Amino acid sequence: MSQPAPLSEALLHQVEQTKRDTAKIFKVLKDTRTLTATNTFQAHVRVPGSDLLIVVATPGPWDDDQSIRAVVASYDGVVHLDEYLAPGQPLSASRQGGGGRRYAATFRGAPQVNVVIHVHTPYLGGYAAAHRVFPLNYAAAQRVTLARELPVYIDRRQPEAEFILDVLTANPHTPAVLEANGGATFFGPALLQSAEWILLFEEGAYFQALGENLGGVRPFGEGVLEQQWRMTGLWEQGRTLVAPVR
Template identity: 40%
Template sequence: MTDTVAPGLTAEQLAFVAQAQKDARKAFRVLRETRTISPSGTLGFTIRNPDSQILVNLNYAGPWGDDLDEVKTSVVGFDGTVYLGKSAGPGGGRYTKLFRTHDDVVAISHVHTPNLGAYSQAHAELPLLYVPNRRFRKTASLPVYINRRQQEVDFILDSIAKDTEVPGIIEANGGATVWSRKGIIDLANTILFLEEGAHFQILAAAALGGSKPFGPGVLQQQWRMGGLIPSTATVDDDGTIHLAAAE
């Protein structure tokens, strides 16, 4: 791999890279200190520059570096041009097709966490039975990507086509891939809550017979709180939404 500092990045784009590095550094620290990521530290973010077809890749150095919050950075164009850092190699354009297809997807992360990893080992979809994971979305579960003859990005695109609000997938025998329409901090927070929910659900399964479906009124309460429905709308317990007559 070749170190590259290619011409072509504007001052605004370099400022965007610097802010992305700052956000990634904070996310790495929080996810490590909350034990959200697994000890080996598989974690990386890719964020798009909003004004160009440029992707900033920000990878966690892992547990053995002198600086545990080091952000390994590369900047790569949709066309594969390397503007900054090391050549990204075969994984550098892993999610370019997603960014090309969905302009609203801002950032994506591939991450290994203990409890999402447990679901991945079981080839199990993750039901979103932890209330905070449903507050801002109607998605009921994360699908599991098993057949690696299909490219991961194509499975992600198929998953979004089925459910536009799905925030991620479980990667069988690996970890998870999660995305955001806001940015790195929002993405890291989503990872944290998905891992927390998976942890609680595994604890419930081991000790109490498993997580139960939501009780009456939970979806109505949470979707009102999250702004997914008007405050006057009602929701059946199966997720059917009823708008007030005037709406």
């Protein structure tokens, strides 16, 4: 079987930048206890103008090598780079093709999505375990998105990548879904932005879980959505989503 063509300098540069960004994300999410103990975080990053993805994952707590390694694979699972292989091993020995296939349908069907991240965090994971839609009732999280909730992916007979497309069709502003009995999957235009939102949304889930034990979480008061969306330039779009006061 023929080997994939050598990677371009531009792609190799993107690989290195993705690894640097992921190392920063790993430190922030770990230091803030946003990640669970298993350090589950896997990002799939689109390579512009191609059917290739850069796939990176954070090392587990038992891994001796705590460095960030990358895989480049096509939507069809053809591996072009595998930094997990031992020196001298051929690409044909790679078992990392699934990283290219996992969210291929999302990348094919949603050109606005440049990154998909699967992550396990404690309180979003709690909502996922309860099969509960996560309503955005934390102002700092609501500020960055016009979505009002995160839906739950429950029926795994439908691939998650296709479920994400259905969610985006229903509401193109949705930035993530909860994976029932698992973690959460975020998607958007940029790796660092989605990672920042993981921290924000997990913080919101934490506060809302506390609120459930203090009489229940309340919806936003009058004017909160306008205030928050004006701070991020979303108000002109968002004003049509706010029910008029009667």
